[in-house]
Amino acid sequence: MIKATKVLGIIAVVIALVAAIGLTPTAVMAEKKPIKIGFIHTMSGPISMYGITSAAGAKIAVEEINAAGGVLGRKLELIVRDDKVNPEAGLREAKDLVLKEKVDFLAGTISSGVGMAISGYAKRAKKIYMINIAQSTRITEEKFNKYTFRFTTNGTPYFGKGPAIALAKTYKSKKIISLGYDYEAGKNALKEFKDTYLKMVPDAKIIDELWVPLGSTDFTAHIAKIANSGADAFYLASIYGGGELAFTKQAWSFGLYDKMKAVQPCAGDVETWGKVKQGDPYPKNALATCRYPFWAIKxxxxxxxxxxxxxxxxxxxxxxxxxxxxxxxAIKAAVTKAGTTDTEKVIKAMETLKMDTFVGPVEMRAYDHQAMMPTWYGIMRFTPDLPFPHITDVGKLGAESYHTIDEIKKIRGE
Incomplete structure (x- = not known):
């Protein structure tokens, strides 16, 4: 048996040698090629807060992982580019990142148009692309390719199926009137809402469907119809961003939020209401969905x-x-599991990925490469805890709020 003193002596010699030739863990990691992530997002313009905060979230993770020794002994490197909410610009940046910067992964995007363009290029370039915001279900359903993964919700749990489940769990309203933008996303949102809600509350009915041209900001005539409809609740079908702000101000002036229940998908996200103060118009007591209620997560x-x-x-x-x-x-987990950055092997590892995150367990669904990211819902109010209106009485939805695999097979015509 080797004596303890001899073992300690050997360890001391090894440490001295390592120090002498500079082989610290950081130095060893620095000598290896970094694993590069090309992060394409909206970094300028009126919705740049999405890109700025998204890039910051990725940077925090990169710094944590590198401080802990990197991935397979290699550090991560984040390269951020601005897509300007433009498919051509986003595609151009993706090509430059792959061909010039030699990135191992592409990630990011808020615009579904940009996301669709990059997804198509990722397929041609055989490069993994990971979406963090873009919501169009078409990217991972009708237009699915094996190189594209989504680590965010899509429009189904957020605008259609999710709000229907939330309403059935919360109010069980019997007479509902809808208002939506007259385009594909609005029509799809209402269809999913109706199909889900009427199965859960069979004696309920949608008493009227109101539609406005995409981009409309004057809702006064439709608000009057809603108020006089005799409905218990109104549902907004894919009206968001500037349109939702305009609708809310007009509905607030009309007193609509005091007359009936409101279902406003996406009203719970801080990006829309983070600068609204007490006394300003907001969707008071509306049932809203939210993709990250950081104030409610322990x-x-x-x-x-x-x-x-x-x-x-x-x-x-x-x-x-x-x-x-x-x-x-997820990149760290999949590359570690695959033991390599080889694209085909990482795809297989990512398809069966199960992660414990600070928002709860997240599982990747292999069939459509859609992560089962949670959606939360609650009632919009002001509380003493935060300076902006936010969801309270928070509930959480999971895989049940997404399209099932059978539903996607029908959509794909399989």
């Missing part, structure tokens, strides 16, 4: 992430920031 890791992101950007953390953080850890 745990030190979530609190640390929120603090870091606030310090880094001065902004409230978006759901895109959380999704980007998860994407970087």
């Amino acid at each position: 745990g030190e890791q979530n609190a640390k992430f929120v603090k870091q992101l606030r310090e880094m950007t001065g902004l409230w953390p978006s759901y895109g920031s959380m999704d980007a953080y998860v994407i970087v850890y």
